Structures are given as structure tokens and as C-alpha cells.
Amino acid sequence: MADIVIDHVVKDFGTFQALQDVSLVVEDGEFVALLGPSGCGKTTLLRIIAGLETQTAGRVVIGGRDVSGLTPRKRGLAMVFQNYAVFPHMTVFENVAFGLRMQKASTADVKRKVERAAALLHIDSYLDRYPAKLSGGQRQRVAVARALAVEPAVLLMDEPLSNLDALLRLEMRTELKAVLREAGTTTIYVTHDQTEAMGLADRIAVMYGGKIEQIGSPLEIYATPATRFVGGFIGSPPMNFIKVRCEQGIVRIGNITLPCPAGCEDMELGLRGEDAMIAADGSGIPFDVRVVEPMGSHLLLTGSINGQLARIVAPPTATINAGERVALKADPSRLTWIDSNTGRAVGRA
Amino acid sequence: MIAKRPGGLRRAILSERERPMPARTSWIPYALIAPSVAFLGALFIIPLVQTVWLSFSAGEGVSLANYQRMANDLNFGLAIRNTFLLTLVVVPLQVILALVMATMVSKLDKGRDMVLWVLTIPLGVSDLAAGLAWLSILQNTGYLNSALYALGVIPGPVGWLSQETPWTLFFGIVLAEMWRATAIVLVILIAGLQLIPKEFSEAAEIFGASPWTRFRKITLPLLKPSLQSALILRTVLAFEVFAVVYALGGRNFPVLAGEAYTWQNENQNYGVAAAYAVLIMAISLAATAVYLRALRTRPEQLP
Known part of the structure; x- marks a missing residue:
């Protein structure tokens, strides 16, 4: 388990400043949602935490270890992508097992952990299928199971539910909350959907124009917005x-x-x-x-x-x-x- | 309900969309593909049938005489050996080189198009011209010998392309073929790489895969359809190799297409030349069939 400290992170894309001096502390085991309209920098911040993007200035500290200069695979985290990124040429089992195989886990260990993650996400009956045979919701479950199978200290999620239809989204949201609570993983969850953020997160960081406008519990943010933007965006x-x-x-x-x-x-x-x-x-x-x-x-x-x-x-x-x-x-x-x-x-x- | 109404009314209530298409439009698709069919028929199918027919007709009636003559020729075994040897060496080397180049080019942020353009210049050079360019480098009084002599490595002109030096001749041909035709593999592979969403590689990286593992476990399997196309194209063309070999080695390095040329033009024996042509076609078709099976992507594994 690990806490995450984002310390004065700045990101420039050419002349455009995507992130302007963002600082955020996520406690161990906490679920924080980064909420904001498209282009607010929330995905960029997530990708910087993951190591897929390099910050222009500032530090990212995970579990007391400065990971600012490390490649993604050295950061010890898991991620769920917006379009799932489930490997099409591997069966569901091999997809879920991917992270464990990279860690050179023993065959018995891989089998045990894959089966546990698959049971948690109710995909145990599709383990020998290929992703093309699955629906969007099932692929999303595979992506979450793949992330949970490695028992990560930190889980990053980039709009994981936005490609699902409304009913499925509600169902997955409830299930995700139950599963993640049980796992006790420190989670950062990017979304533009306020109901997702309100429903899932312990705390919400509302972002706008490359800055965090307000950080607080869902009720705080709803009842006492710190800025005009937050009041107008939430609710x-x-x-x-x-x-x-x-x-x-x-x-x-x-x-x-x-x-x-x-x-x-x-x-x-x-x-x-x-x-x-x-x-x-x-x-x-x-x-x-x-x-x-x-x-x-x-x-x-x-x-x-x-x-x-x-x-x-x-x-x-x-x-x-x-x-x-x-x-x-x-x-x-x-x-x-x-x-x-x-x-x-x-x-x- | 509708059927019981008087005919006139029924016609009137049929919307524009429901009305059947006028019959005269049915010939339009055929008219549109007719030029392609005529073109293919005149320039491909008729010559193909004629060639096959020619290869089986010697003197009176249908016979295998041309094939017998081809197989009994002194150069036949050599031509088979050389053609296969060249294909087995050149094609894998080209694919590996093209994979390395494609990976490098796709990593470029700036000047990517420029680099790609330069790398594909050899594709614009005709194979005979490419062969002559390499001849000017490798021949006795060529650039290579001049450079080596100037450096004091050799005391005088060394023959690289003669009958007495089959391995340097072979190596020279391989080099020229690599230079000339790797770019076509490169172009196909780059197009294939661009089709693979970068999230797959990113996901693999997050879950701990090293660059080499990502290439092996993610990129290569997802590139399989493009690899298949590139391999089929390059292998078929490698079995037809002629101009570069002819320019560098003449008949010192007999290949199948070269033998067909010799029988056609020097021996004036069109039947045996046709037999060679049919043999090359059969080998190419067999190779294509092998690739189609071996590198098949099952539909459920497509992205």
C-alpha cells in the first residue's frame, strides 16, 4: 500500500501549459477522483503519475519513493485505460495473467491470482475466450481484473466507464466501488462524469484549465464550492x-x-x-x-x-x-x- | 390492409424509398468493372493460359518434353539452388532489417516523413539500374577496389564477381538486393505499425514489460497481418529475381528467371522458357499458400 504525493507538477506541450503547478496528496488506500471537463489536464496528470508522460517540472512520490524519473514499469502500479487496451491476441486468462507473467510469478501463483481476480469481476466463465468475442462491459471487466490481479499498491483509472452504455455504467460503478473497497488499493480515477466521481470517490479534485480548483469530499464540493466553476460544474x-x-x-x-x-x-x-x-x-x-x-x-x-x-x-x-x-x-x-x-x-x- | 386497396392508391402510398429500382440500372455494375476485366484478361489471363499451353506443347500434341529438357539442363539444379538460397537469405534479412528500421522511424517525432522518403528512394530505381550501380561499385575497377587500394588493403584489382569467387558474388547480390528492395517491406510494416493503437504497448509497459518483451509479446503478434503481406510480396519477387543477378554475375550465378530469359532469347526455345516461367509461378503460389497458412490470424484474435 502506498500514498501518492504530487508535488508542484507542471506540464508544457510546446507553448500550451497543460498543468500549472498542480499539487495533490492521496492518502494510502484512498480513492481520489480527478474530475473536470475535457482539456482540463486530468488525463495528463494521470499519465504523468503513470510515467507515460514526463512532467516539465515537479515531483511524483509514491510510497515515499521519488518515481519522477522512473519508467512506468519501475513504478509498481496498475492502470485501466479508457478504451480498455485488452490485448486482442491473448485469451482473457493470458490478459489477466499478463502483469503476473511479467513479474515471473510461478505457474501455480498465476493460476490462483488470475482465478481470484476473474471471480471478483465475474469473468471466470470466459477465461479461455478471446476479447473480440466479449461485449464492451466484459472487456472492461477484463481490464480491471488485469489491473487487480497484480495486487497493485496504486491503481490508476482513466475514464474506465465512459465507453459503456448508461445502464452498464451504473452497474459497473457499484461493483467497482465494492471491489476496490475490499482490495484497499490507493486509487486515482479520472472522469468527466460528476455522478461517477461523487458516487465512487472518497475525495474529488475538481480540475479546470490545468489547475485543481478544489479538493474535498463529494459533499463538501457539492455544498460549499470554492469557485464559481466548481458550483457550475457539479450538480x-x-x-x-x-x-x-x-x-x-x-x-x-x-x-x-x-x-x-x-x-x-x-x-x-x-x-x-x-x-x-x-x-x-x-x-x-x-x-x-x-x-x-x-x-x-x-x-x-x-x-x-x-x-x-x-x-x-x-x-x-x-x-x-x-x-x-x-x-x-x-x-x-x-x-x-x-x-x-x-x-x-x-x-x- | 394495404394489399386490399385499389392498385392506384397502393402505388400512390408507396414511398420513394420503397419503390423498386428501375431495371436498367442492373447492368451498371458490370459496365463499371468491364474495363478492369478486359485489361486483366488481355494482359494477364490470356498470356498466362498461352504460357501454360506453350510449356506443355512440344512438336506434336501435349507432352512434358519441355519440362524434361528443362530438368536435364546443366544449369537447372544450380538455378534452383541459387534461387532458393538467395530467397532464404535475402527475405529474412530484409524483414529483420525492415522491422528495425520501422521501429526506429515510428519512434521519430520530427522529420519522420523526410527519413521515410529517403529510405524509400531505392524503390524508385529500376532493378537493372540498381544492379548496374552495384556493378560499378563491385567490379574489378570499381569503387570498392579503388577505395581498398587507396587504403593499401589490396595490392591491385581483386575480382569479387567472378566464377572463381562464388561466395563474394553471392554476397554482392545479397547486398544489392537488400539495398534495392528492403524499403517495400519497410513501407508495409510502417503502415502496419500505425494501425496498432499505442495503448497496447503502454498497457504492457505499465504491467512491467521491457521494451524487448513489448516488441515480442505485443507488437510482433499484432503486426502479423502486415508481416504476412510483406513476406508474400517479397518472397514472390525474390523467386523472380533477375536483373540484379544478371547485371552483377551474368550467367555465373544462374537463377530460374535468368534461365527462362536465356532459353527465350539466346536459345530461341520458347517452350522451355515457358516451362521455367510456369515453374516460378508454381513455386510462388506454393510459398504464398505456406504463408497464408502459417501466418494466419484467427478472426477472433483481430483487434
């Missing part, structure tokens, strides 16, 4: 941002006032659609409903607050019609205040 619907003016610690919005943190005047009020409740007495933030979408589990209301687009989630039984104006209440502790100039959250300890 469905994303957090609403309403431009307001803060005067002497008070914001006036509709017929109510809200206390706001001091420090700046131009602010944005970050409000999660789920945190807003419709006030029965009609006093609160005025929300002009334009579209009502019944989603089954909830109503999705799209409209505007002070002329700015907002999406609010209401109970499925609420009777709200398009064109209505409703008043919204929210727990002040669930609100996020963003400095309009810096895009960063203010007034948080």
Missing part, C-alpha cells in the same frame, strides 16, 4: 448564480434582505436548485417560472430571478404553472457567495 441542475450588490453586509433581493459576507460589493449569490423551497406566505426571492418539466422524482422549474436564468427543483406534487411568480426561501447556511471579480467563494472559514 444537476448546476448551481444558480444571481448577480447582486452587497451594501453594508446586506443584499436586497425582491422584498427581502439577506445578510452577506463583507469584503466586496459585486457578488453572485450561489443557490442550489434543491436548496430553494417555495414559500407559502409569498415572501422570499421572487422567481418567475417560465417552463415546468415534471421529471417524476421532482419538478424542474426554469425561469428567472431578477431577470437572470435560474433552475429550481420543486417537490413532484407541487402545483406550479408556467408564467407564475413564486417566492423562494433558502437556509442561509446553504448559500454560496462568490466575489464577481475573482470568481472565488467569500465569507467562508
Whole structure:
């Protein structure tokens, strides 16, 4: 088992800076998701940890050993690739056994470990087949089994579920979480899918433009985004941002006032659609409903607050019609205040 | 429901897509391939049939007389031996060299196209011209002897290509063939390498495979279809080797295609020449069949 320290890593591709001074500590046995839109540098960071890419500056330390200058095979880790990279010319057994064979494990050892990994991923009945005969989901299981068979201290996963269809993805996600918890492997998991990151990870590092915007538990990142980007990227619907003016610690919005943190005047009020409740007495933030979408589990209301687009989630039984104006209440502790100039959250300890 | 409606209405509700294609379009595919068929027929199939026919006809009726005459000729055994020896030495060397070169070229970041272009220049040189170029190097008064003499290694002109020095002659031919025709293997292998996603090699590297192991266990097996094409092409061409051998050794190093040429032009015996041609074709077909079987990629092992 091993912890991972990413120490001020920079990566330039010509004049383009893919990673700008990224630092991150992953504890032993922890599951950290690197989450961000495409082009944010998450895959580049993963490939640098793997050794498939060389950083321009900075260090990677795994289990107390500086591996910055080592080739991938000397780093003692395993990886699952986005397009599986299951060897087409080898049977499932030989694929899963590949890492063990490279370690010159004894035949009995190989057989035992391959069978255990295969049983864990429910591929034990396909061991003598070739990958071309398997479905996408089964190939993904082979790729995960191949990685787990070597009992790695560190497991890197690069969007492993993104090539699967929605239903299979949900199933694999649940299974992956159970399997990895049992193995206790330190895992770094790259994804652009927030539900995967939220569901799987102990902590999420949200990346944007070659930087880590925020690191925290899924709930922290959801409830208290550190920047406007994080609030807008996480959650469905994303957090609403309403431009307001803060005067002497008070914001006036509709017929109510809200206390706001001091420090700046131009602010944005970050409000999660789920945190807003419709006030029965009609006093609160005025929300002009334009579209009502019944989603089954909830109503999705799209409209505007002070002329700015907002999406609010209401109970499925609420009777709200398009064109209505409703008043919204929210727990002040669930609100996020963003400095309009810096895009960063203010007034948080 | 639809069938019960009056015919006119039924026609009307058939959409554009459902309407059967007009019958006149059926001859278009045949018309389109007709020029290729005519071309192949006139320049390949008819001469082939004629050659086979010619090889079996001597004097009156069908007979094996031409083949008997071919087999009883003094040079026949030598030509067989030399052709096979040359093929068995040249083809494996070319494949190994091309693999090394392809691996190096595919590792290049910059100037890759330029390097590839330079390496493939010999392909643009006709085989006779290539043979003459190597003759100017290896002949008694050639560049090699001049250089060795200038360096004081040899006291005077040394014959490398004469009948008395069969091994240096053979080595010279091998060298010229390597120079001339390795690039075609290289081009096929580079195209094949580009088809292999780099994730396979990366995955192998992550799981602890050394560069040599990656080459042996990942690249080589996945390159098998390209290797098969390259081997078939090169082997067939090696069995037909003629111009380079003729330029460097004349009849000092008899090969099958050279014998066919001699019987055709010097002996004016078209029947025996045709027998040689048919023999070369049979050997080539056999070699192709061997490669197709030995290097077969099972469909389930394709990426």
C-alpha cells in the first residue's frame, strides 16, 4: 500500500501549459477522483503519475519513493485505460495473467491470482475466450481484473466507464466501488462524469484549465464550492448564480434582505436548485417560472430571478404553472457567495 | 390492409424509398468493372493460359518434353539452388532489417516523413539500374577496389564477381538486393505499425514489460497481418529475381528467371522458357499458400 504525493507538477506541450503547478496528496488506500471537463489536464496528470508522460517540472512520490524519473514499469502500479487496451491476441486468462507473467510469478501463483481476480469481476466463465468475442462491459471487466490481479499498491483509472452504455455504467460503478473497497488499493480515477466521481470517490479534485480548483469530499464540493466553476460544474441542475450588490453586509433581493459576507460589493449569490423551497406566505426571492418539466422524482422549474436564468427543483406534487411568480426561501447556511471579480467563494472559514 | 386497396392508391402510398429500382440500372455494375476485366484478361489471363499451353506443347500434341529438357539442363539444379538460397537469405534479412528500421522511424517525432522518403528512394530505381550501380561499385575497377587500394588493403584489382569467387558474388547480390528492395517491406510494416493503437504497448509497459518483451509479446503478434503481406510480396519477387543477378554475375550465378530469359532469347526455345516461367509461378503460389497458412490470424484474435 502506498500514498501518492504530487508535488508542484507542471506540464508544457510546446507553448500550451497543460498543468500549472498542480499539487495533490492521496492518502494510502484512498480513492481520489480527478474530475473536470475535457482539456482540463486530468488525463495528463494521470499519465504523468503513470510515467507515460514526463512532467516539465515537479515531483511524483509514491510510497515515499521519488518515481519522477522512473519508467512506468519501475513504478509498481496498475492502470485501466479508457478504451480498455485488452490485448486482442491473448485469451482473457493470458490478459489477466499478463502483469503476473511479467513479474515471473510461478505457474501455480498465476493460476490462483488470475482465478481470484476473474471471480471478483465475474469473468471466470470466459477465461479461455478471446476479447473480440466479449461485449464492451466484459472487456472492461477484463481490464480491471488485469489491473487487480497484480495486487497493485496504486491503481490508476482513466475514464474506465465512459465507453459503456448508461445502464452498464451504473452497474459497473457499484461493483467497482465494492471491489476496490475490499482490495484497499490507493486509487486515482479520472472522469468527466460528476455522478461517477461523487458516487465512487472518497475525495474529488475538481480540475479546470490545468489547475485543481478544489479538493474535498463529494459533499463538501457539492455544498460549499470554492469557485464559481466548481458550483457550475457539479450538480444537476448546476448551481444558480444571481448577480447582486452587497451594501453594508446586506443584499436586497425582491422584498427581502439577506445578510452577506463583507469584503466586496459585486457578488453572485450561489443557490442550489434543491436548496430553494417555495414559500407559502409569498415572501422570499421572487422567481418567475417560465417552463415546468415534471421529471417524476421532482419538478424542474426554469425561469428567472431578477431577470437572470435560474433552475429550481420543486417537490413532484407541487402545483406550479408556467408564467407564475413564486417566492423562494433558502437556509442561509446553504448559500454560496462568490466575489464577481475573482470568481472565488467569500465569507467562508 | 394495404394489399386490399385499389392498385392506384397502393402505388400512390408507396414511398420513394420503397419503390423498386428501375431495371436498367442492373447492368451498371458490370459496365463499371468491364474495363478492369478486359485489361486483366488481355494482359494477364490470356498470356498466362498461352504460357501454360506453350510449356506443355512440344512438336506434336501435349507432352512434358519441355519440362524434361528443362530438368536435364546443366544449369537447372544450380538455378534452383541459387534461387532458393538467395530467397532464404535475402527475405529474412530484409524483414529483420525492415522491422528495425520501422521501429526506429515510428519512434521519430520530427522529420519522420523526410527519413521515410529517403529510405524509400531505392524503390524508385529500376532493378537493372540498381544492379548496374552495384556493378560499378563491385567490379574489378570499381569503387570498392579503388577505395581498398587507396587504403593499401589490396595490392591491385581483386575480382569479387567472378566464377572463381562464388561466395563474394553471392554476397554482392545479397547486398544489392537488400539495398534495392528492403524499403517495400519497410513501407508495409510502417503502415502496419500505425494501425496498432499505442495503448497496447503502454498497457504492457505499465504491467512491467521491457521494451524487448513489448516488441515480442505485443507488437510482433499484432503486426502479423502486415508481416504476412510483406513476406508474400517479397518472397514472390525474390523467386523472380533477375536483373540484379544478371547485371552483377551474368550467367555465373544462374537463377530460374535468368534461365527462362536465356532459353527465350539466346536459345530461341520458347517452350522451355515457358516451362521455367510456369515453374516460378508454381513455386510462388506454393510459398504464398505456406504463408497464408502459417501466418494466419484467427478472426477472433483481430483487434
